[in-house]
Amino acid sequence: MSSARPRIRRSAPAGRRSRIALTGPAALLAAALTACSGGSSGSAEVGGDGKAPDTSVSVNLTGKAAAPGEPVKVTLAQGKLKAVSVKADEGGALAGKISGDGRTWTSDRVAAPGTAYTVEATDADGGSDKAAFTTAEAEKVNKLSLAPGKNTTVGIAQPLSVVFDHPVKDKAAVEKALKVTTSNDTEGSWGWLQDYSGKDRVDWRPEEYWKPGTKVTLDAQLNGVDTGADGGWFVRDYTTTFTIGAAQVVKVDLDGHRLALHRDGKQVLDIPMSAGTPGGEKASWRGTAVLMSKEGTINMRSETVGLGDAYDKMVDYSMRLTWSGMYAHAAPWNAGVFGQANRSSGCVGMSDANASALYGQVRVGDPFEMTGTEAKGTVAEGNGYGAWNVSWADWQAKSALK
Incomplete structure (x- = not known):
C-alpha cells in the first residue's frame, strides 16, 4: 500500500532533502502515515517519499502519565531549531529558550501535574511536526492562603504572608517560585516560620516599614512545584496585589x-x-x-x-x-x-x-x-x-x- 498524503510539506532547494520529525522514546507523534506504510518505530515521516528523515527531534516527556515537575526538553539531532511551542490544552504555554548551538529547547518552567501538552517544533529550514504528552495526576494537592487581600490598601507594617495547607519540605523550590515586585524597587526577604495554627508559613518583609504609596505584587508561579513528602503538588499559580497606605x-x-x-x-x-x-x-x-x-x-x-x-x-x-x-x-x-x-x-x-x-x-x-x-x-x-x-x-x- 502507498503512504497517506503528507500532513506537512515544505519547500527545499533543488537537490536537497531536509525534513523534521519528532522521534525517540520520549515523543508521541501524530503521524500522517497509514498503518501499511513503512518507517521505524517511534518516528514519523514529514515528506511523503517514504524515506527516513535526515533531521529528527526528541522530547523528554512521553505518554499519558509522564512525570510532572520536570522542564520540557526538545532536542534536534541535526541542524538548528527555529521555534518551539509547548501549549497546555487548558490554555497557557510554557516559555523556553533555545540553546546557543540551536540543538536544544528547554522550558523555563516545569510541566504541571494532570496536564495535557502539545509540542510544536520548527527547524531553521522550515520543517515542522507535532507531539503530545500528558502528565500524571497529583496524588496530593497543596494549597495556600494569602494575606493581605487582593487590591487592598494596608498599613506600613503589613507583610506578605503565605500559609500552606500541607507541610512544605522543599522550601527552596517553593521560595524560588514566589516573585515579589514593588513600584519603587523595595528590597526585602522571605522568612520561613511556623504559623500559630501549626502550619508552615513564609512571610516577605522589607528591612524597615514600607514607604507609603508602594504597590506590591506577588506572582506565585507554583503550578508544577512539588512541596515534598506529605505536602503534595501545586496545581495552579497565585497572584495578589496591594498598596501601602499612610504612615x-x-x-x-x-x-x-x-x-x-x-x-x-x-x-x-x-x-x-x-x-x-x-x-x-x-x-x-x-x-x-x-x-x-x-x-x-x-x-x-x-x-x-x-x-x-x-x-x-x-x-x-x-x-x-x-x-x-x-x-x-x-x-x-x-x-x-x-x-x-x-x-x-x-x-x-x-x-x-x-x-x-x-x-x-x-x-x-x-x-x-x-x-x-x-x-x-x-x-x-x-x-x-x-x-x-x-x-x-x-x-x-x-x-x-x-
Missing part, C-alpha cells in the same frame, strides 16, 4: 498606661488606657504587633485563651493584634483605671469614645509598638505578624535561599 504607627506605653496614634510623624490621638494585669498570663505582650483585622463587636470568652471562666463579654471596636487573643478595644468596665493601672486580661482597653476614634482611623497593617516592663514577653513572629521583632540579619537567615 501610621500606634505607640502603646504599657508602663505609662497611654496609647498614641502617630500619622506621618505627628501625633493625632493621645488616649488613656489600661493593658493586661502584670505578673502572669493576663499580662500584655510587648514588641511590635501588626493590626490583623478590625472586627467590630464580638463576643470575647476567656476559655478560648486559656483563662478559665474569667469573662464572657460582648466587646465593641475590637482590633485584633495577635492570634493568641490580644486586642485593642473598648472596655468601659475598666474606666476607673484608664491612664493609671493595667487591669485587663491582656488586651489594651479604653473608653467607648476613644476606642471609636482609634477604630475609625487605624488600618489593617498598622504597627502597634508596645513598650514597657509590665509584659509577659515579646510577640512571636508566628503569633499574628511579629516579624518586626526579629532583627533584619536574623530575618534574612530564615530564607531557604540564604
